[in-house]
Amino acid sequence: MNISKKIVAVGVVSVLSFGMLVGFLVSRGPTTVFADNDATVDSDTLDSLYDAVFHRPADLQGRGFHLGRRLKDVLRDFRNSQEMRYYGALFKAVKSYEEAQRAPGTLTEEEKQNHLDLIDSALSNLLAWVSTLPDQDACQATVGAVEARNAIQAAYDNMSPEAKAAAEKGIFNALKHLGKPRLLKAESKCVTPTPTTSESPTPTPTP
Numbered sequence: 001m002n003i004s005k006k007i008v009a010v011g012v013v014s015v016l017s018f019g020m021l022v023g024f025l026v027s028r029g030p031t032t033v034f035a036d037n038d039a040t041v042d043s044d045t046l047d048s049l050y051d052a053v054f055h056r057p058a059d060l061q062g063r064g065f066h067l068g069r070r071l072k073d074v075l076r077d078f079r080n081s082q083e084m085r086y087y088g089a090l091f092k093a094v095k096s097y098e099e100a101q102r103a104p105g106t107l108t109e110e111e112k113q114n115h116l117d118l119i120d121s122a123l124s125n126l127l128a129w130v131s132t133l134p135d136q137d138a139c140q141a142t143v144g145a146v147e148a149r150n151a152i153q154a155a156y157d158n159m160s161p162e163a164k165a166a167a168e169k170g171i172f173n174a175l176k177h178l179g180k181p182r183l184l185k186a187e188s189k190c191v192t193p194t195p196t197t198s199e200s201p202t203p204t205p206t207p
Contacts, residue, residue: 039071046074053078056142086126093122139190149186156181 041049046066050058058066066074078084097115100107107115159167168175178184 040068041066041071041074043067045071049074049078054083082129086122086129090119090122090126093118141190144188144190145186146188146191149181149184152184153181 039045043063046058046063050056050062066077093115097112097119100111100115156164156167
């Protein structure tokens with residue numbers, strides 16, 4: 001994977017990982033059942049947990065295992081799951097680089113490369129784990145290529161002018177090499193093309 005493609009993958013995955021953590025914390029408001037760790041998990045709560053933490057519906061095996069268990073036990077298993085472990089490692093690697101960049105002073109090229117090596121290692125581990133997962137119907141995926149591209153575009157549109165300039169001149173030069181998000185190729189076999197309507201010719205009146 002070349003470096004420009006790699007940063008796009010890092011960006012998408014790190015955004016998803018950050019969304020998992022923030023989404024779950026937001027979900028734990030005082031008006032929800034998540035506030036009671038001793039509550040037992042019903043179907044609606046489990047669906048909400050999977051959506052907030054993993055951004056996907058509960059799989060059949062997970063649903064059969066977790067339904068009726070105590071919330072704190074389910075949360076413990078989520079925290080210790082491989083899915084959270086690998087995405088969390090990538091998030092922490094990216095976050096470590098962000099915090100180092102934010103700190104007073106300027107990172108040296110060697111320090112930047114050390115952080116990028118951490119990100120590369122975490123991404124490699126994640127992709128290696130993903131390659132071992134069982135096949136599923138591609139059209140059952142909760143996040144497809146088009147949705148991923150739209151999420152990248154939405155993030156880009158909300159960047160400040162300074163952040164956009166940094167993206168165009170940054171370490172990876174992703175925008176320079178790949179173009180803006182809307183230009184990324186994101187074909188999906190599951191997207192139903194919008195039918196085009198053609199006007200019927202007006203019949204010629206018979207004499």
